[in-house]
Amino acid sequence: MATKYVYINDTFITEDKAALLITDLAIQRGYGIFDFFKTIGGKPIFLEDHLDRFYHSAHKMHLNIAYSREELKSILAELMEKNDLPDSGIRITLTGGYSTDGYLLPDKQNLIITQQHFLMDLELNTRGIRLLTYDYQRQLARMKTIDYAMAIWLQPFIKENNADDVLYHHNGQVKEVPRANFFIVSEQGEVITAKGDVLPGVTRKNLLSLENHELKITEREFTLEELQNAREAFITSTTKHILPVLQIDGRPVGDGKAGKISEQLLALLVEKVKRN
Protein backbone atom coordinates (compact mmCIF):
# COMPACT_ATOMS: atom_id res chain seq x y z
CA MET A 1 0.00 0.00 0.00
CA ALA A 2 1.29 3.43 -0.89
CA THR A 3 2.33 5.79 1.90
CA LYS A 4 -0.44 8.15 2.88
CA TYR A 5 0.12 11.82 3.48
CA VAL A 6 -1.32 13.89 6.28
CA TYR A 7 -1.46 17.67 6.33
CA ILE A 8 -0.48 19.04 9.71
CA ASN A 9 0.27 22.70 10.48
CA ASP A 10 1.46 23.90 7.08
CA THR A 11 3.20 20.70 5.93
CA PHE A 12 2.45 17.42 4.26
CA ILE A 13 4.06 14.49 6.10
CA THR A 14 3.64 10.73 5.99
CA GLU A 15 1.02 9.44 8.39
CA ASP A 16 3.47 7.42 10.51
CA LYS A 17 5.09 10.74 11.54
CA ALA A 18 1.93 12.76 12.17
CA ALA A 19 2.02 13.69 15.85
CA LEU A 20 1.10 16.45 18.28
CA LEU A 21 3.12 17.55 21.28
CA ILE A 22 1.47 16.49 24.53
CA THR A 23 0.80 20.09 25.54
CA ASP A 24 -2.03 20.20 22.99
CA LEU A 25 -5.40 20.88 24.61
CA ALA A 26 -6.96 17.84 22.92
CA ILE A 27 -4.57 15.62 24.90
CA GLN A 28 -4.69 17.74 28.06
CA ARG A 29 -8.40 18.67 28.12
CA GLY A 30 -10.24 16.92 25.31
CA TYR A 31 -10.73 20.19 23.43
CA GLY A 32 -11.11 20.28 19.66
CA ILE A 33 -13.46 20.05 16.69
CA PHE A 34 -13.48 18.21 13.40
CA ASP A 35 -15.45 17.53 10.28
CA PHE A 36 -15.54 14.57 7.95
CA PHE A 37 -16.61 14.26 4.33
CA LYS A 38 -16.36 11.57 1.70
CA THR A 39 -15.09 11.61 -1.85
CA ILE A 40 -16.61 9.43 -4.56
CA GLY A 41 -14.53 8.97 -7.66
CA GLY A 42 -12.28 11.84 -6.56
CA LYS A 43 -15.17 14.23 -5.98
CA PRO A 44 -15.84 15.61 -2.50
CA ILE A 45 -19.52 15.18 -1.54
CA PHE A 46 -21.43 18.07 0.06
CA LEU A 47 -18.09 19.82 0.65
CA GLU A 48 -19.64 23.27 1.08
CA ASP A 49 -21.97 21.97 3.80
CA HIS A 50 -19.05 20.37 5.63
CA LEU A 51 -16.91 23.51 5.38
CA ASP A 52 -19.87 25.63 6.56
CA ARG A 53 -20.16 23.44 9.63
CA PHE A 54 -16.39 23.27 10.23
CA TYR A 55 -15.98 27.05 10.20
CA HIS A 56 -19.12 27.41 12.32
CA SER A 57 -17.93 24.85 14.92
CA ALA A 58 -14.55 26.59 15.09
CA HIS A 59 -16.11 30.01 15.59
CA LYS A 60 -18.52 28.82 18.28
CA MET A 61 -15.74 26.95 20.09
CA HIS A 62 -13.46 30.05 20.05
CA LEU A 63 -10.95 28.35 17.73
CA ASN A 64 -9.10 30.00 14.86
CA ILE A 65 -8.68 28.44 11.44
CA ALA A 66 -5.51 29.95 9.99
CA TYR A 67 -6.79 29.55 6.42
CA SER A 68 -9.51 31.15 4.36
CA ARG A 69 -12.03 28.78 2.86
CA GLU A 70 -10.32 29.01 -0.53
CA GLU A 71 -6.90 28.26 0.97
CA LEU A 72 -8.32 25.28 2.84
CA LYS A 73 -9.90 23.98 -0.37
CA SER A 74 -6.63 24.16 -2.22
CA ILE A 75 -4.86 22.29 0.61
CA LEU A 76 -7.57 19.62 0.36
CA ALA A 77 -7.08 19.40 -3.39
CA GLU A 78 -3.32 19.02 -2.97
CA LEU A 79 -3.76 16.29 -0.34
CA MET A 80 -6.17 14.40 -2.61
CA GLU A 81 -3.71 14.62 -5.45
CA LYS A 82 -0.81 13.37 -3.32
CA ASN A 83 -2.76 10.46 -1.86
CA ASP A 84 -4.58 9.43 -5.02
CA LEU A 85 -7.48 7.80 -3.17
CA PRO A 86 -10.55 8.60 -5.29
CA ASP A 87 -12.97 6.88 -2.89
CA SER A 88 -12.14 8.17 0.53
CA GLY A 89 -13.07 9.80 3.80
CA ILE A 90 -11.31 13.04 4.70
CA ARG A 91 -11.17 14.28 8.28
CA ILE A 92 -10.23 17.88 9.16
CA THR A 93 -9.40 18.22 12.84
CA LEU A 94 -8.71 21.45 14.70
CA THR A 95 -7.40 20.89 18.21
CA GLY A 96 -7.20 23.42 21.04
CA GLY A 97 -3.50 23.93 20.35
CA TYR A 98 -0.37 24.05 22.48
CA SER A 99 -1.22 25.58 25.84
CA THR A 100 1.59 26.87 28.06
CA ASP A 101 -0.24 25.95 31.26
CA GLY A 102 -2.34 23.05 29.96
CA TYR A 103 -5.60 24.94 30.49
CA LEU A 104 -5.77 28.36 28.86
CA LEU A 105 -6.90 28.29 25.25
CA PRO A 106 -4.07 29.64 23.04
CA ASP A 107 -4.67 31.84 19.98
CA LYS A 108 -3.11 29.35 17.61
CA GLN A 109 -4.73 25.99 17.03
CA ASN A 110 -3.40 22.81 15.41
CA LEU A 111 -4.94 21.77 12.10
CA ILE A 112 -4.70 18.17 10.90
CA ILE A 113 -6.13 16.73 7.68
CA THR A 114 -6.13 12.97 7.13
CA GLN A 115 -7.49 10.81 4.32
CA GLN A 116 -8.43 7.12 4.34
CA HIS A 117 -9.71 4.84 1.63
CA PHE A 118 -13.48 4.49 1.95
CA LEU A 119 -15.88 3.08 -0.61
CA MET A 120 -19.44 4.30 -0.24
CA ASP A 121 -22.21 1.77 -0.62
CA LEU A 122 -25.10 3.37 -2.50
CA GLU A 123 -27.56 0.52 -1.83
CA LEU A 124 -29.76 0.20 1.23
CA ASN A 125 -28.17 -2.05 3.83
CA THR A 126 -31.24 -4.18 4.52
CA ARG A 127 -29.60 -5.97 7.45
CA GLY A 128 -29.76 -2.71 9.38
CA ILE A 129 -28.62 -2.20 12.96
CA ARG A 130 -29.75 -2.74 16.56
CA LEU A 131 -29.73 0.14 19.06
CA LEU A 132 -29.91 0.45 22.83
CA THR A 133 -31.55 3.53 24.31
CA TYR A 134 -29.39 5.46 26.77
CA ASP A 135 -30.21 8.57 28.80
CA TYR A 136 -27.65 11.21 27.84
CA GLN A 137 -27.52 14.73 26.48
CA ARG A 138 -24.35 15.54 24.51
CA GLN A 139 -22.65 18.71 25.73
CA LEU A 140 -22.12 21.57 23.24
CA ALA A 141 -24.28 19.39 21.03
CA ARG A 142 -24.62 21.65 17.99
CA MET A 143 -20.88 21.90 17.38
CA LYS A 144 -18.93 18.95 15.98
CA THR A 145 -16.47 18.61 18.85
CA ILE A 146 -14.10 15.68 19.38
CA ASP A 147 -15.97 14.76 22.58
CA TYR A 148 -17.10 11.15 22.21
CA ALA A 149 -16.18 10.18 25.78
CA MET A 150 -19.62 8.73 26.51
CA ALA A 151 -19.76 6.81 23.23
CA ILE A 152 -16.32 5.24 23.75
CA TRP A 153 -17.15 4.50 27.37
CA LEU A 154 -20.33 2.67 26.29
CA GLN A 155 -18.53 0.33 23.84
CA PRO A 156 -18.39 -2.66 26.27
CA PHE A 157 -22.07 -2.06 27.26
CA ILE A 158 -23.10 -2.16 23.58
CA LYS A 159 -21.12 -5.34 22.99
CA GLU A 160 -22.49 -7.10 26.08
CA ASN A 161 -26.03 -6.36 24.91
CA ASN A 162 -25.47 -7.61 21.36
CA ALA A 163 -26.24 -4.22 19.90
CA ASP A 164 -24.50 -2.07 17.30
CA ASP A 165 -24.81 1.35 18.88
CA VAL A 166 -26.70 3.51 21.38
CA LEU A 167 -29.57 5.92 20.86
CA TYR A 168 -29.38 8.91 23.19
CA HIS A 169 -32.52 10.33 24.78
CA HIS A 170 -32.92 12.90 27.53
CA ASN A 171 -35.90 14.15 29.54
CA GLY A 172 -38.05 11.72 27.59
CA GLN A 173 -37.01 13.17 24.21
CA VAL A 174 -35.22 11.10 21.59
CA LYS A 175 -31.97 12.73 20.43
CA GLU A 176 -29.34 11.05 18.23
CA VAL A 177 -26.79 8.26 17.83
CA PRO A 178 -23.14 9.09 18.72
CA ARG A 179 -22.05 9.41 15.08
CA ALA A 180 -25.37 9.73 13.27
CA ASN A 181 -28.74 11.48 13.33
CA PHE A 182 -31.85 9.47 14.03
CA PHE A 183 -35.22 9.45 12.25
CA ILE A 184 -38.53 7.66 12.68
CA VAL A 185 -41.55 7.13 10.49
CA SER A 186 -44.42 7.54 12.95
CA GLU A 187 -47.57 5.46 13.24
CA GLN A 188 -49.25 8.16 11.12
CA GLY A 189 -46.52 7.99 8.46
CA GLU A 190 -44.82 11.27 9.46
CA VAL A 191 -41.05 11.27 9.00
CA ILE A 192 -39.51 12.94 12.06
CA THR A 193 -36.03 13.82 13.28
CA ALA A 194 -35.11 15.53 16.56
CA LYS A 195 -34.85 19.30 16.73
CA GLY A 196 -32.66 21.25 19.12
CA ASP A 197 -29.63 19.91 20.94
CA VAL A 198 -28.40 17.41 18.36
CA LEU A 199 -25.60 17.64 15.81
CA PRO A 200 -26.76 19.36 12.61
CA GLY A 201 -25.71 16.49 10.35
CA VAL A 202 -24.97 17.17 6.71
CA THR A 203 -26.91 14.13 5.49
CA ARG A 204 -29.78 15.19 7.78
CA LYS A 205 -29.67 18.68 6.29
CA ASN A 206 -29.78 17.33 2.75
CA LEU A 207 -32.75 15.12 3.61
CA LEU A 208 -34.61 17.99 5.31
CA SER A 209 -34.24 20.09 2.17
CA LEU A 210 -35.62 17.46 -0.21
CA GLU A 211 -38.34 18.88 -2.36
CA ASN A 212 -40.46 15.77 -2.54
CA HIS A 213 -43.63 16.75 -0.69
CA GLU A 214 -44.83 13.22 -0.13
CA LEU A 215 -41.67 12.54 1.82
CA LYS A 216 -41.45 15.86 3.67
CA ILE A 217 -39.53 15.48 6.94
CA THR A 218 -40.52 17.22 10.14
CA GLU A 219 -37.86 18.51 12.48
CA ARG A 220 -39.37 18.46 15.98
CA GLU A 221 -39.02 16.99 19.43
CA PHE A 222 -40.41 13.48 19.78
CA THR A 223 -40.70 11.11 22.71
CA LEU A 224 -39.65 7.58 23.56
CA GLU A 225 -43.35 6.66 23.34
CA GLU A 226 -43.61 7.84 19.74
CA LEU A 227 -40.48 5.84 19.06
CA GLN A 228 -42.11 2.69 20.45
CA ASN A 229 -44.96 3.01 17.98
CA ALA A 230 -42.78 3.89 14.98
CA ARG A 231 -43.26 1.97 11.73
CA GLU A 232 -39.68 2.54 10.60
CA ALA A 233 -36.51 4.00 12.04
CA PHE A 234 -33.18 4.84 10.45
CA ILE A 235 -29.95 6.72 11.05
CA THR A 236 -28.16 9.07 8.69
CA SER A 237 -24.49 9.96 8.39
CA THR A 238 -21.82 10.75 5.84
CA THR A 239 -20.53 7.17 5.79
CA LYS A 240 -23.92 5.45 6.10
CA HIS A 241 -26.28 7.63 4.07
CA ILE A 242 -29.45 5.93 5.36
CA LEU A 243 -29.15 2.83 7.50
CA PRO A 244 -32.31 1.11 8.81
CA VAL A 245 -32.69 0.52 12.54
CA LEU A 246 -34.38 -2.86 12.91
CA GLN A 247 -34.31 -3.35 16.66
CA ILE A 248 -34.30 -1.05 19.68
CA ASP A 249 -33.67 -2.45 23.17
CA GLY A 250 -34.25 -5.95 21.77
CA ARG A 251 -37.71 -5.16 20.35
CA PRO A 252 -38.31 -4.98 16.59
CA VAL A 253 -39.09 -1.61 15.00
CA GLY A 254 -42.30 -2.01 12.93
CA ASP A 255 -42.13 -5.42 11.29
CA GLY A 256 -38.38 -5.64 12.04
CA LYS A 257 -37.38 -5.18 8.41
CA ALA A 258 -35.92 -2.30 6.40
CA GLY A 259 -38.84 -0.02 5.57
CA LYS A 260 -40.22 1.37 2.31
CA ILE A 261 -39.85 5.03 3.27
CA SER A 262 -36.20 4.48 4.26
CA GLU A 263 -35.65 3.03 0.81
CA GLN A 264 -37.44 5.86 -1.00
CA LEU A 265 -35.51 8.49 0.95
CA LEU A 266 -32.21 6.76 0.19
CA ALA A 267 -33.01 6.84 -3.53
CA LEU A 268 -33.66 10.59 -3.35
CA LEU A 269 -30.49 11.14 -1.31
CA VAL A 270 -28.32 9.13 -3.71
CA GLU A 271 -29.73 11.19 -6.58
CA LYS A 272 -28.65 14.33 -4.72
CA VAL A 273 -25.19 12.88 -4.04
CA LYS A 274 -24.78 12.07 -7.73
CA ARG A 275 -25.93 15.54 -8.78
CA ASN A 276 -23.46 17.10 -6.28
Place this chain on the structure above:
Amino acid sequence: MATKYVYINDTFITEDKAALLITDLAIQRGYGIFDFFKTIGGKPIFLEDHLDRFYHSAHKMHLNIAYSREELKSILAELMEKNDLPDSGIRITLTGGYSTDGYLLPDKQNLIITQQHFLMDLELNTRGIRLLTYDYQRQLARMKTIDYAMAIWLQPFIKENNADDVLYHHNGQVKEVPRANFFIVSEQGEVITAKGDVLPGVTRKNLLSLENHELKITEREFTLEELQNAREAFITSTTKHILPVLQIDGRPVGDGKAGKISEQLLALLVEKVKRN
Protein backbone atom coordinates in the same frame (compact mmCIF):
# COMPACT_ATOMS: atom_id res chain seq x y z
CA MET B 1 16.46 26.41 32.96
CA ALA B 2 17.43 22.76 32.93
CA THR B 3 15.78 20.46 30.40
CA LYS B 4 12.80 18.68 31.86
CA TYR B 5 12.14 15.01 31.29
CA VAL B 6 8.84 13.42 30.49
CA TYR B 7 8.06 9.73 30.83
CA ILE B 8 6.13 8.45 27.86
CA ASN B 9 5.47 4.79 27.04
CA ASP B 10 8.51 3.16 28.68
CA THR B 11 11.05 5.92 28.02
CA PHE B 12 12.28 9.17 29.49
CA ILE B 13 12.54 11.89 26.86
CA THR B 14 12.96 15.66 26.97
CA GLU B 15 9.68 17.54 27.04
CA ASP B 16 10.20 19.26 23.68
CA LYS B 17 10.02 15.80 22.04
CA ALA B 18 7.07 14.38 23.97
CA ALA B 19 4.36 13.72 21.39
CA LEU B 20 1.55 11.33 20.53
CA LEU B 21 0.62 10.13 17.08
CA ILE B 22 -2.62 11.66 15.89
CA THR B 23 -4.42 8.30 15.92
CA ASP B 24 -4.57 8.50 19.72
CA LEU B 25 -8.14 8.50 21.02
CA ALA B 26 -7.48 11.63 23.09
CA ILE B 27 -6.90 13.56 19.86
CA GLN B 28 -9.58 11.72 17.88
CA ARG B 29 -12.31 11.43 20.53
CA GLY B 30 -11.28 13.26 23.70
CA TYR B 31 -10.84 9.99 25.59
CA GLY B 32 -8.44 9.69 28.50
CA ILE B 33 -7.90 10.10 32.24
CA PHE B 34 -5.26 11.69 34.42
CA ASP B 35 -4.29 12.49 37.96
CA PHE B 36 -2.20 15.25 39.45
CA PHE B 37 -0.33 15.48 42.73
CA LYS B 38 2.17 17.90 44.20
CA THR B 39 5.54 17.39 45.79
CA ILE B 40 6.80 19.60 48.61
CA GLY B 41 10.53 19.49 49.29
CA GLY B 42 10.79 16.36 47.14
CA LYS B 43 7.98 14.53 48.94
CA PRO B 44 4.80 13.54 47.07
CA ILE B 45 1.69 14.65 48.98
CA PHE B 46 -1.24 12.24 49.41
CA LEU B 47 0.34 10.01 46.76
CA GLU B 48 -1.59 6.89 47.80
CA ASP B 49 -4.91 8.76 47.46
CA HIS B 50 -3.94 9.96 43.99
CA LEU B 51 -2.83 6.50 42.87
CA ASP B 52 -6.04 5.00 44.29
CA ARG B 53 -8.03 7.41 42.19
CA PHE B 54 -5.87 7.00 39.08
CA TYR B 55 -6.19 3.20 39.07
CA HIS B 56 -9.91 3.53 39.84
CA SER B 57 -10.50 6.02 37.00
CA ALA B 58 -8.59 3.74 34.60
CA HIS B 59 -10.60 0.68 35.59
CA LYS B 60 -13.96 2.45 35.33
CA MET B 61 -13.03 3.94 31.96
CA HIS B 62 -11.95 0.51 30.58
CA LEU B 63 -8.30 1.59 30.30
CA ASN B 64 -5.28 -0.53 31.13
CA ILE B 65 -2.29 0.71 33.11
CA ALA B 66 0.65 -1.43 31.99
CA TYR B 67 2.38 -1.07 35.38
CA SER B 68 1.71 -2.31 38.87
CA ARG B 69 1.44 0.34 41.53
CA GLU B 70 4.99 -0.40 42.73
CA GLU B 71 6.38 -0.15 39.20
CA LEU B 72 4.59 3.15 38.68
CA LYS B 73 5.98 4.47 41.96
CA SER B 74 9.53 3.62 40.95
CA ILE B 75 9.03 5.37 37.57
CA LEU B 76 7.78 8.43 39.47
CA ALA B 77 10.83 8.30 41.75
CA GLU B 78 13.17 8.08 38.76
CA LEU B 79 11.45 11.02 37.04
CA MET B 80 11.74 13.12 40.20
CA GLU B 81 15.41 12.28 40.47
CA LYS B 82 16.08 13.19 36.82
CA ASN B 83 14.19 16.48 36.98
CA ASP B 84 15.38 17.57 40.42
CA LEU B 85 12.33 19.78 41.08
CA PRO B 86 11.61 19.37 44.80
CA ASP B 87 8.53 21.64 44.69
CA SER B 88 6.45 20.45 41.79
CA GLY B 89 3.24 19.22 40.28
CA ILE B 90 3.26 15.81 38.62
CA ARG B 91 0.60 14.81 36.11
CA ILE B 92 0.02 11.19 35.09
CA THR B 93 -2.09 10.96 31.93
CA LEU B 94 -3.48 7.80 30.36
CA THR B 95 -4.98 8.37 26.93
CA GLY B 96 -7.27 6.04 24.99
CA GLY B 97 -4.32 4.87 22.88
CA TYR B 98 -3.71 4.39 19.16
CA SER B 99 -6.93 3.27 17.51
CA THR B 100 -6.80 1.68 14.07
CA ASP B 101 -10.18 3.11 13.05
CA GLY B 102 -10.20 6.23 15.24
CA TYR B 103 -13.12 4.96 17.31
CA LEU B 104 -12.64 1.49 18.81
CA LEU B 105 -10.85 1.51 22.15
CA PRO B 106 -7.58 -0.46 21.80
CA ASP B 107 -6.19 -2.74 24.53
CA LYS B 108 -3.01 -0.72 24.91
CA GLN B 109 -3.16 2.83 26.22
CA ASN B 110 -0.56 5.63 26.19
CA LEU B 111 0.92 6.67 29.54
CA ILE B 112 2.53 10.10 29.95
CA ILE B 113 4.07 11.53 33.11
CA THR B 114 5.09 15.18 33.24
CA GLN B 115 6.52 17.33 36.03
CA GLN B 116 6.48 21.11 36.42
CA HIS B 117 7.89 23.41 39.06
CA PHE B 118 5.14 24.39 41.48
CA LEU B 119 5.56 26.01 44.88
CA MET B 120 2.63 25.43 47.23
CA ASP B 121 1.43 28.37 49.26
CA LEU B 122 0.50 27.16 52.74
CA GLU B 123 -1.18 30.42 53.81
CA LEU B 124 -4.81 31.31 53.22
CA ASN B 125 -5.21 33.44 50.11
CA THR B 126 -7.45 36.10 51.65
CA ARG B 127 -8.09 37.77 48.30
CA GLY B 128 -10.11 34.73 47.31
CA ILE B 129 -11.95 34.27 44.02
CA ARG B 130 -15.17 35.25 42.25
CA LEU B 131 -17.41 32.60 40.70
CA LEU B 132 -20.26 32.56 38.19
CA THR B 133 -22.96 29.92 38.54
CA TYR B 134 -23.55 27.84 35.42
CA ASP B 135 -26.06 25.05 34.81
CA TYR B 136 -24.08 21.96 33.87
CA GLN B 137 -23.59 18.36 34.98
CA ARG B 138 -20.17 16.91 34.16
CA GLN B 139 -20.39 13.59 32.31
CA LEU B 140 -18.73 10.53 33.88
CA ALA B 141 -18.28 12.87 36.82
CA ARG B 142 -16.74 10.50 39.36
CA MET B 143 -13.79 9.60 37.14
CA LYS B 144 -10.96 12.06 36.54
CA THR B 145 -11.26 12.19 32.76
CA ILE B 146 -9.51 14.70 30.50
CA ASP B 147 -12.92 16.14 29.51
CA TYR B 148 -12.84 19.86 30.33
CA ALA B 149 -14.56 20.90 27.09
CA MET B 150 -17.21 22.95 28.93
CA ALA B 151 -14.65 24.64 31.19
CA ILE B 152 -12.40 25.63 28.28
CA TRP B 153 -15.41 26.77 26.28
CA LEU B 154 -16.52 29.01 29.16
CA GLN B 155 -13.16 30.85 29.43
CA PRO B 156 -14.29 33.92 27.43
CA PHE B 157 -17.61 34.03 29.35
CA ILE B 158 -15.71 34.04 32.67
CA LYS B 159 -13.39 36.79 31.47
CA GLU B 160 -16.22 38.98 30.14
CA ASN B 161 -17.95 38.77 33.50
CA ASN B 162 -14.85 39.67 35.52
CA ALA B 163 -14.89 36.35 37.33
CA ASP B 164 -12.22 33.76 38.07
CA ASP B 165 -14.12 30.56 37.43
CA VAL B 166 -17.55 28.93 37.16
CA LEU B 167 -19.56 27.00 39.72
CA TYR B 168 -21.57 24.19 38.16
CA HIS B 169 -25.09 23.44 39.39
CA HIS B 170 -27.74 21.17 37.93
CA ASN B 171 -31.42 20.56 38.71
CA GLY B 172 -31.12 23.18 41.44
CA GLN B 173 -28.25 21.35 43.18
CA VAL B 174 -24.81 22.91 43.59
CA LYS B 175 -22.03 20.68 42.22
CA GLU B 176 -18.39 21.73 41.78
CA VAL B 177 -15.90 24.03 40.06
CA PRO B 178 -14.16 22.65 36.91
CA ARG B 179 -10.87 21.89 38.70
CA ALA B 180 -11.92 22.02 42.35
CA ASN B 181 -14.56 20.88 44.81
CA PHE B 182 -16.86 23.43 46.38
CA PHE B 183 -17.91 23.89 50.03
CA ILE B 184 -20.17 26.24 51.94
CA VAL B 185 -20.59 27.11 55.59
CA SER B 186 -24.38 27.36 55.91
CA GLU B 187 -26.41 29.94 57.81
CA GLN B 188 -26.50 27.44 60.68
CA GLY B 189 -22.71 26.96 60.58
CA GLU B 190 -22.80 23.53 58.94
CA VAL B 191 -19.88 22.86 56.57
CA ILE B 192 -21.29 21.16 53.45
CA THR B 193 -19.91 19.79 50.19
CA ALA B 194 -21.88 18.20 47.35
CA LYS B 195 -22.45 14.45 47.33
CA GLY B 196 -22.98 12.31 44.25
CA ASP B 197 -21.97 13.26 40.73
CA VAL B 198 -18.89 15.33 41.47
CA LEU B 199 -15.20 14.45 41.29
CA PRO B 200 -14.01 12.73 44.49
CA GLY B 201 -11.21 15.22 45.13
CA VAL B 202 -8.22 14.18 47.20
CA THR B 203 -8.17 17.42 49.23
CA ARG B 204 -11.94 17.04 49.72
CA LYS B 205 -11.40 13.46 50.95
CA ASN B 206 -8.74 14.57 53.41
CA LEU B 207 -11.02 17.29 54.75
CA LEU B 208 -13.98 14.91 55.09
CA SER B 209 -11.85 12.57 57.18
CA LEU B 210 -10.65 15.23 59.63
CA GLU B 211 -11.23 14.14 63.18
CA ASN B 212 -12.04 17.55 64.57
CA HIS B 213 -15.69 17.25 65.60
CA GLU B 214 -16.33 20.96 65.80
CA LEU B 215 -15.43 21.22 62.13
CA LYS B 216 -17.14 18.06 60.92
CA ILE B 217 -18.08 18.33 57.24
CA THR B 218 -21.34 17.00 55.84
CA GLU B 219 -21.38 15.45 52.39
CA ARG B 220 -24.88 15.99 51.01
CA GLU B 221 -26.84 17.60 48.22
CA PHE B 222 -27.47 21.31 48.70
CA THR B 223 -29.36 23.88 46.70
CA LEU B 224 -28.65 27.24 45.10
CA GLU B 225 -30.89 28.75 47.82
CA GLU B 226 -28.70 27.38 50.60
CA LEU B 227 -25.73 28.78 48.72
CA GLN B 228 -27.33 32.24 48.68
CA ASN B 229 -27.57 32.24 52.46
CA ALA B 230 -24.09 30.81 53.08
CA ARG B 231 -21.79 32.56 55.55
CA GLU B 232 -18.64 31.33 53.84
CA ALA B 233 -17.73 29.43 50.69
CA PHE B 234 -14.46 27.96 49.51
CA ILE B 235 -12.99 25.59 46.93
CA THR B 236 -10.48 22.82 47.49
CA SER B 237 -7.90 21.31 45.18
CA THR B 238 -4.38 19.91 45.13
CA THR B 239 -2.86 23.20 43.98
CA LYS B 240 -5.13 25.49 46.04
CA HIS B 241 -5.67 23.59 49.30
CA ILE B 242 -8.47 25.90 50.51
CA LEU B 243 -9.28 29.04 48.59
CA PRO B 244 -12.07 31.37 49.77
CA VAL B 245 -14.89 32.27 47.39
CA LEU B 246 -15.75 35.91 48.08
CA GLN B 247 -18.26 36.62 45.37
CA ILE B 248 -20.79 34.57 43.41
CA ASP B 249 -22.61 36.10 40.42
CA GLY B 250 -21.44 39.53 41.56
CA ARG B 251 -22.93 39.23 45.06
CA PRO B 252 -20.69 38.88 48.14
CA VAL B 253 -20.66 35.59 50.05
CA GLY B 254 -21.33 36.37 53.74
CA ASP B 255 -19.47 39.58 54.53
CA GLY B 256 -17.40 39.23 51.34
CA LYS B 257 -14.21 38.37 53.19
CA ALA B 258 -12.27 35.15 53.79
CA GLY B 259 -14.07 33.33 56.62
CA LYS B 260 -12.91 31.96 59.97
CA ILE B 261 -13.95 28.39 59.30
CA SER B 262 -12.08 28.38 55.98
CA GLU B 263 -9.01 29.49 57.88
CA GLN B 264 -9.41 26.87 60.63
CA LEU B 265 -9.92 24.11 58.09
CA LEU B 266 -6.83 25.20 56.16
CA ALA B 267 -4.75 25.00 59.34
CA LEU B 268 -5.94 21.43 59.95
CA LEU B 269 -5.31 20.49 56.32
CA VAL B 270 -1.79 21.94 56.31
CA GLU B 271 -1.05 19.95 59.47
CA LYS B 272 -2.16 16.81 57.64
CA VAL B 273 -0.04 17.70 54.59
CA LYS B 274 3.01 18.18 56.82
CA ARG B 275 2.40 14.88 58.64
CA ASN B 276 2.03 13.09 55.24
